[in-house]
Amino acid sequence: MEKADTATIIIDSLRAQGYRITTLRCALVRLFTRSSAPLGALEITSSLEKEDVSVNKTTIYRELQFLVERSIIRELDFLEGKKRYEILSEHSRHHHLVCTNCSGITCVDVPNDLSSLHHALGTTHGFKVTHYVLEFFGLCFSCVSKGSCVKQ
Amino acid sequence: MEKADTATIIIDSLRAQGYRITTLRCALVRLFTRSSAPLGALEITSSLEKEDVSVNKTTIYRELQFLVERSIIRELDFLEGKKRYEILSEHSRHHHLVCTNCSGITCVDVPNDLSSLHHALGTTHGFKVTHYVLEFFGLCFSCVSKGSCVKQ
DNA sequence: CTCCATGCAAACACTTTGCATCAAG
DNA sequence: CTTGATGCAAAGTGTTTGCATGGAG
Numbered sequence: 001m002e003k004a005d006t007a008t009i010i011i012d013s014l015r016a017q018g019y020r021i022t023t024l025r026c027a028l029v030r031l032f033t034r035s036s037a038p039l040g041a042l043e044i045t046s047s048l049e050k051e052d053v054s055v056n057k058t059t060i061y062r063e064l065q066f067l068v069e070r071s072i073i074r075e076l077d078f079l080e081g082k083k084r085y086e087i088l089s090e091h092s093r094h095h096h097l098v099c100t101n102c103s104g105i106t107c108v109d110v111p112n113d114l115s116s117l118h119h120a121l122g123t124t125h126g127f128k129v130t131h132y133v134l135e136f137f138g139l140c141f142s143c144v145s146k147g148s149c150v151k152q
Numbered sequence: 153m154e155k156a157d158t159a160t161i162i163i164d165s166l167r168a169q170g171y172r173i174t175t176l177r178c179a180l181v182r183l184f185t186r187s188s189a190p191l192g193a194l195e196i197t198s199s200l201e202k203e204d205v206s207v208n209k210t211t212i213y214r215e216l217q218f219l220v221e222r223s224i225i226r227e228l229d230f231l232e233g234k235k236r237y238e239i240l241s242e243h244s245r246h247h248h249l250v251c252t253n254c255s256g257i258t259c260v261d262v263p264n265d266l267s268s269l270h271h272a273l274g275t276t277h278g279f280k281v282t283h284y285v286l287e288f289f290g291l292c293f294s295c296v297s298k299g300s301c302v303k304q
Numbered sequence: 305c306t307c308c309a310t311g312c313a314a315a316c317a318c319t320t321t322g323c324a325t326c327a328a329g
Numbered sequence: 330c331t332t333g334a335t336g337c338a339a340a341g342t343g344t345t346t347g348c349a350t351g352g353a354g
Binding site for chain 2: 077079083100110118125127130144
Binding site for chain 1: 317318319320321327328329
């Protein structure tokens with residue numbers, strides 16, 4: 001029994017829901033399932049260009065919005081003045097280490113379970129948490145090592 | 153023995169460090185110590201206008217940068233396409249409930265201590281965490297109540 | 305008087321909108 | 330064919346830069 005890759009599963013699911021499967025949509029889904037780091041719109045554009053996929057920025061933004069609305073990808077923000085996007089995988093305890101020196105981003109699975117907090121917030125504030133963002137900022141291994149190169 | 157308010161303490165500290173105490177700088181510090189919610193640059197501008205404080209956007213942005221660099225305020229981002237700023241108080245376990253319906257922001261003190269995570273990340277990834285961001289998204293009490301008004 | 309702080313205009317970066325055209329189903 | 334997807338131009342929003350002027354110390 002063959003196991004379809006994530007991209008194929010997502011695309012089949014979109015097709016099943018009656019959405020049109022265009023070259024761009026396909027390429028975007030494959031790009032996201034392949035990439036480990038969160039991508040900005042411009043990076044996406046240039047990545048797709050390398051695969052000779054047509055790339056109008058308007059269309060990219062619209063397609064990103066489409067994928068976000070269907071919970072296939074999610075938006076992230078690392079205070080860079082732009083949004084980044086990454087595939088929304090099954091495991092939800094997925095966070096990032098953002099290096100404030102080299103801007104490198106590493107994904108991490110954090111063991112802590114904050115689900116008890118959801119309930120706490122529900123009772124104390126009447127707030128119904130749908131999701132949360134937990135991101136760590138600091139210095140990555142290589143920037144800690146070569147301390148002399150740290151900016152500022 | 154009189155207890156100086158936070159704004160005064162901050163301003164005195166800036167003065168002691170040799171920074172010029174201008175009307176805007178003063179007004180900004182007071183605004184931040186007074187306000188409970190994180191503020192965007194435009195909100196700040198209009199707030200200051202109400203106090204008849206001169207408000208050029210360039211100056212606002214430069215002053216915000218000045219205060220961020222000196223760790224008096226910090227930047228936050230709630231995926232709105234703009235940055236928000238709030239006073240950086242002594243307690244670090246300060247997070248937010250962001251309502252995805254009405255965009256209301258509530259500050260919360262979260263009991264969980266994630267400091268063990270810092271060390272874990274240090275050992276497993278060689279990453280030195282300087283700070284982290286933990287924000288909750290969902291529906292606030294009033295939006296949960298009047299469920300019918302939920303957008304989309 | 306000396307610099308830091310400020311205002312103004314313009315530039316920037318990222319994102320969105322309107323509208324005509326194109327192509328997936 | 331029909332309707333969603335796309336490209337292009339232009340506008341929108343938030344933020345930054347260059348440069349001359351102004352004011353705190």
